[in-house]
Amino acid sequence: MIKSAFDPTGFTRYQQLLDLFTVSASSWTVDELAHALGKPKSSVYRSVRELVAAGYLESAASAKYRLGPAFIVANRVIEKTDPLVVSGAAVIHSLAAAVAVPCVVVLARLYGSQVVCVADERTAGSHAPAFERGRLMPIDRGATSLAILAQARGKALANLLSATGVTDSERSAVLTDKLKEIRKAGIAVTTDEVDPGLTGWAVPVTHKGFGITASLSIVCSTDDVTDLNINELTAGLLSSGALIEKHMQLVFDEVVQVQMNTNRASNQ
């Protein structure tokens, strides 16, 4: 019985349950859940029943449970309405089409002290499994993440670094220098940091109003990189990033506009 440090209250108890359902452990019996959570079966049965009723879990074969369709429905809402995802969708599609070498175009954002990919577009012949929508990535490795990390300053940066467990002062100094370089250059480049044999370029994508801290990146095989296509590639990345930011601003202006109308109406 693996007892967790604290008895969860509120939403936490449901979160702990749901968090157990991962790609590598996608279905659980109540027994297994109870054991993993260090809780009695009767309590877990109750929580599971509630989550099943809500569509967040569903019963699968042989007394197992898996994530339910409620997530698919909510995912669509995000896909159709999230400013970053909406603004990025069209842009990453045409960027991928424009890049000459086989690659993955990735739109990623900050999620707690990690980075999560929120959109990916891959050209034929590209295999970079680490960069797919919904996948979490460490914040201190890879161009995609570093372009995001470089946007944090001062206390916020310190929090992110401490959360990832970068206590080694030497590594911390190296990282700080690297972030400084990235800020100066306006683009992050790394090779072999996430997957060996892959090189990534990333530019920051931000919207202060929406509170969005993200990055747009291209990942391709290091072998395919030549002096010739690097310029093309980085130019495309920079202009695409700017395009996404511009589009988000348009969405933002719309939202504000609607809001003002609503306020005016409700004051009458």
Add this chain to the structure above:
Amino acid sequence: MIKSAFDPTGFTRYQQLLDLFTVSASSWTVDELAHALGKPKSSVYRSVRELVAAGYLESAASAKYRLGPAFIVANRVIEKTDPLVVSGAAVIHSLAAAVAVPCVVVLARLYGSQVVCVADERTAGSHAPAFERGRLMPIDRGATSLAILAQARGKALANLLSATGVTDSERSAVLTDKLKEIRKAGIAVTTDEVDPGLTGWAVPVTHKGFGITASLSIVCSTDDVTDLNINELTAGLLSSGALIEKHMQLVFDEVVQVQMNTNRASNQ
């Protein structure tokens, strides 16, 4: 203040909150949420804070909140592990490529008393917005849904019908006849039932072990339908449906195998 019938307990109170976030109302202030739920602001603030901490909500511009990235992460788990989605992905892709006319290939399943699309693949030039991943559809209209409804019998069927509010005995009789026809033919065909100008064909897709009740369907413009391509289309649909079921059975056998090994190991 729109008071709901019962004070929600357990997961329901979070579900009610999250359910308010839809495509047409994707961001809410706490004030708006409190009003919609008929709850005091202080309580809603607490729930919202918990959901934000869990990544199920996040704060957006001007005191608004929107759905958070936790749904994107969970969505990936489903995308990579759900038996129906995994088994259907490759099949619907090649089916769409094989169909001569512009169309949407849809994989849908039962979700409570509704139908939800879990995968869609569209050929160039096809526009059928009602059929996209994550979208909910009424269970008593359209080939996609009827092919699913036709799988229910007796009490289960009655429950589904009553949930959709089909109290009209005449309509109920018509529907019952239609379902009988569908069962006999092994395929459902409807025209103009969901979107005017569109025709849909759907075949049942089931796996008893996994507890999956679904359908595979093709939707295209009624104008594009000719006697020539109908045969081709239905044949492709039937064989693709069978292929998905066969693939699910392979996955099922694997799971059972792994399970048996695990049990054997834990008995030693």
Add this chain to the structure above:
DNA sequence: TAATAATTTATCGTATATTGATATTTTTTA
């Protein structure tokens, strides 16, 4: 920059929902 408004968090006593041990029912398996 100061003043004002809006948003968010903190506090706290009380009512109530949650909890987990146990018994019972239902479903699955042999």
Add this chain to the structure above:
DNA sequence: TAAAAAATATCAATATACGATAAATTATTA
């Protein structure tokens, strides 16, 4: 059909959620 496993129901103790209010923080405006 019998036995085992899974799932639900029961219930008393108690921890937790609740909501009114106050305080603090953040955003907006003058």
